[in-house]
Amino acid sequence: MTPQPAPQPARQPQATVGTPRSRVDGRLKVTGQARFAADHGPADGIDGIVHAVLVDATIGRGRITGIDTRAALAAPDVLTVIHHGNAPRLPYRDNSFPDSIHPPGERLRAFQDDHVRFFGQPVAVVVATTLEAARHAARLVEATYDAEPPQLDLVTAPAHEPDVYTRGDAAAALASAPVQLEMTYRMGRNHHNAMEPHAIVARWDGDRLTVWEKTQWVADPRNELAAVFGIAQAAVRCYSRFVGGAFGNSGRTWVHSVAAALAARELRRPVKLVLSRRQLYFGIGFRPAYEYGVRLGSERDGRLTAVVHDVRGETSRYERHSDDLALGRMLYDTPHFRQDVRLVPLDVNTPTWMRGPGWSTTATALETSLDELAHELGIDPIELRIRNEPADDPATGQPFSTRRLHECYTTGMREFGWHRRSSRPRAVREGDWLIGMGMAAGAYPAESAPAQAHARLGADGTVVVRSASSDMGPGTTTSMAQVAADALGLPMWSVQFQLGDSTMPPAPVHALAWTMASVGSAVQATCDRLRRKAVALAVGDDRSPLHGVPADEVVVRRGWLHARADPRRGETYQQLLARNGRTHLEAVGGYEPPEEIRYSMYAYSAIFAEVAVDARLGIVRVRRMLGVFDAGRIVNPKLADSQAHGGMIGGLGQALLEHTVTDPRDGRILNANLADYLVPTNADAADIRAIYIEGVDNEAAPIGVKGLGEVVQVGVAPAIANAVFNATGRRVRDLPITPEALLMPR
């Protein structure tokens, strides 16, 4: 005899979540009507905009000895030139975490002193009534400097004290391991190069500041500009409805935004400032370059006994940006592990997060080293990984909430045709082309953060849900509408999700793949509350067909509130509100992550790549890529696919194309443009496919998701690098793998 289970509240049918929906703002985007930061102007009621252009330092480090603005000010249509010699001293209140995501240190200030900290640092801003005039005048500003040689060498520059993680006795275990490998990997600096350059329109109305800003977090420009100008946060409003890609570079507010707001305040006119593509290489952050040493010790059967990571990563001299390099601690069952991470302060702008931050960096080192071990031992790379699969999180001892990495491997092997891979490198040739296959695994934390939402059901039965999130491309506006529609039992078209305004209920930065878990759970909680309000109104209303039905027995489908047992017994939201004389019903709600984390929670990836390498020219073409992902529940497979393709193509760039080349004399980035800093083009992307391992993870988030946007790039670069080795027999340990590296005599 089993006890009768307690009655469960009626679960809303999931009609739209999990289905492939087209993005709701697609029409705005394909017609050019989606308005990005720099598109704002008269159509938004912003009249009399003037244009600002930054003047950048042309030395790598030193002091400004003079700024001659006479020619610039004499040019037609020029309104002002602001620089450290004439700029007002700004309050620059402290604005540290959690009000900002500034790394520890002293943030760069706009025109407050004569220090040049890196090549390209803004030293003046020119404002004119036309863009042509401002750009011209910026070239007429003559700055003179007392230059010092900058420190730019990641390998030789003195480092900060290391951040050390250790478990077991890695040194001893390594020394006694039957198999020992030691490698050093180098990863070039990557730039986000989102298609939308950073842009801001700033307008003061008295002491109140409004900005239309490119940002992944509307709270950040609000908090930072309030701190810089010494005004209340409530006196700043930030709009950012559309973001033209960001990939991490718009999490924090960079100094150009202050320059624009300062110019607007001085001139009492709205100012538009758009960074040039070249300035994006200096004026905003980047994925730092790394030197990543790996030592592995294993048994003959491939079981890892000891792993040691010695890492050097670049940061600026004035702030300490550190990526989370923890992948190696948890991916494999490694009893003895030590990791020393040294930040190396250089005369560069502060780096920042870039897609799969840290995790994709460590994956490149760890997953290539596993491939090297597999080759050394003559074990299939997937078999080697399966032999090292942990039962619990080796770093914390916690059970995994869900970990379907093994299924990712088996599905990938089958779907990719892994059995066709030759275990012997350089064994498959088609004419000039050497063919190879490789794979790599990855993981990314399934985290979440507090978020709030507001939902309003109108008398016409439509709903507006709002939260101060952002949508840089994954389709947050669409996926949130799906969650809200199911919670309220409405068709998707009658639900609108709004974001990108700092006066909306707070949401965390649109990053770290945690928006669905955080804002999605808040939207669900808010809409559940709103539905329950409506249901309570109905069951307590003696004129309602639902009068007297237990509230938990009422469900809503397509706007029809009805008794679960009797779908005909019910009414619409419209009927309910009209009869009760209500113009609307509304609810606020939120999500708080649990205080105690009892599980180890990650999304996982297994990436497979097939490459062809021209045996004579060293050209690498990626023929096929397959990503198999365990990311929990997939809210919208159509949008998820786009995100996965994007992550894999981003990883292709990391593996084969992307790195900056710096002039060691002055820190000038020599390839600061899209013709010389290569990003993948359409011709680089052939056959790319993503598969999701079915599953819901309710420990990771109430709505069952683990986050997708980051893990889709983790493991891609090493999968390609491993395929290049399989094709050529050449192990290139520096990314990107250029034709030159493959042509170098052995």
Add this chain to the structure above:
Amino acid sequence: MSTDAQEPELQPEEGRPSPLSRRTFIAATGTATGVAVAAGVTGSGTRPVSATEDVASELADGTTSRVSFLLNGRRQSLVVDNRASLLDLLRERLDLTGTKKGCDAGACGACTVHVDGRRVNACLTFAARLDGAQVTTIEGLTPDGDLHPLQRAFIEQDALQCGFCTPGQIMSGVACIREGHTGSPEEIREWMSGNICRCGCYVKIVRAVAQTATGGR
């Protein structure tokens, strides 16, 4: 500087040769950077050297030109800064912000528009060279405001994420189809490679172009 006239003129002028021929277009794009630099250094409003006699009339001040051209079927008669690109003219003066500035150097394709039926980078095209030209931007792709089949295909295939490169992709894709460069996915990839999508929607962009080229089959 103001819009002198803006009258509907839906029919292009028959029989009139396009002044923005391929030869002059290349000359214009080829000198764009150099001229901008020269203007910046001398500050004297250096005027681009013309390769044709059809170029817009230079005004007395030496730094502006009067141009008259069809923009999305409507006649525009304007006095333009000789330094202005078509892209900045569209975005900053005419408030047609659907055309995007990604690199301002002809490397990304976000500013792709049609000039005399040919896809060009608006950032590399001098506004002063437009006299007599027919310019179509994303706002004028379809005369009636309906979606073009390629726009529908982009939505259906989800060939976009952030949407910033999308107007340029679509203007480029429409031209690619018109040019007949859609014989295979490989050919589409090659002929759509002037338009960078950093969100990485290439596979779906190719699908959308192919679907539209074959009439949705």
